[in-house]
Amino acid sequence: MKSIDKKSLVDKIEKSLVALLSSKEYTIGAVIPKEIELSERLGVSRTVVREALSRLRTRGMIESRKKRGAIITSPDIVSVIGQGMNPDMLDQSTLKDIFEMRLALEVGMADFIIKRVTPEDIKQLRAIVAVEAPNKAPNLFEIDEEIAFHSKLYEICDNNTMKGFQKLLLPIFNYVHSNGMLDDLPVYTKVVTHGDLIDLIETGSADKLRKGIRQHLKGHFKRIFK
Numbered sequence: 001m002k003s004i005d006k007k008s009l010v011d012k013i014e015k016s017l018v019a020l021l022s023s024k025e026y027t028i029g030a031v032i033p034k035e036i037e038l039s040e041r042l043g044v045s046r047t048v049v050r051e052a053l054s055r056l057r058t059r060g061m062i063e064s065r066k067k068r069g070a071i072i073t074s075p076d077i078v079s080v081i082g083q084g085m086n087p088d089m090l091d092q093s094t095l096k097d098i099f100e101m102r103l104a105l106e107v108g109m110a111d112f113i114i115k116r117v118t119p120e121d122i123k124q125l126r127a128i129v130a131v132e133a134p135n136k137a138p139n140l141f142e143i144d145e146e147i148a149f150h151s152k153l154y155e156i157c158d159n160n161t162m163k164g165f166q167k168l169l170l171p172i173f174n175y176v177h178s179n180g181m182l183d184d185l186p187v188y189t190k191v192v193t194h195g196d197l198i199d200l201i202e203t204g205s206a207d208k209l210r211k212g213i214r215q216h217l218k219g220h221f222k223r224i225f226k
Contacts, residue, residue: 013044017049027072028072031070031071032069032070079164081168095172098169099224102173105166107214107217108210110207112159113201116157121152122198124152128145128149128152129194129195132194143174146173149194192213192215193216
């Protein structure tokens with residue numbers, strides 16, 4: 001008789017639980033059945049059910065509430081992704097992919113910025129630019145200045161998931177630059193500066209801002225497509 005692969009069994013029960021909790025029988029905030037009931041329903045031991053439930057807690061799909069038991073929750077996507085976003089544990093190909101995703105995200109958020117920016121936001125952007133050091137060359141920039149300015153752009157978008165994801169990207173951003181992955185600096189004479197981007201935001205045109213952000217980031221694109 002072959003021994004039972006417990007890991008494989010837990011995998012199957014985890015999938016069964018996800019299917020069960022995603023069905024019309026349950027909604028966000030609903031209390032899920034007790035371990036003993038689930039074990040009887042699924043025909044496995046409570047130990048297997050307990051391990052599968054532990055995985056769902058890690059994934060943010062359920063959480064324990066005092067006096068209520070375990071309830072179904074809407075997963076915190078950013079938190080789940082963040083568990084695997086340690087730059088030291090990612091290979092260069094994955095880091096490059098994540099960096100490219102950051103570029104795509106920033107080019108694509110122009111509409112949200114134009115729609116949600118306030119006069120106070122403009123004032124704060126101007127203040128950030130006011131303390132930036134003069135450019136030594138058109139294609140050089142300080143990482144801290146980039147982070148401060150672009151973090152404010154994410155804030156203006158007023159999207160909590162987007163802001164949370166940007167915070168996850170910051171270590172990646174620093175790592176990619178500090179490890180020389182983008183050291184081959186392209187040569188060009190004209191760039192769209194942070195000040196130029198503020199001017200574009202004030203025009204109220206999402207199309208112009210989108211093109212401006214793409215031009216602002218063109219050095220990164222040239223490094224990637226070299």
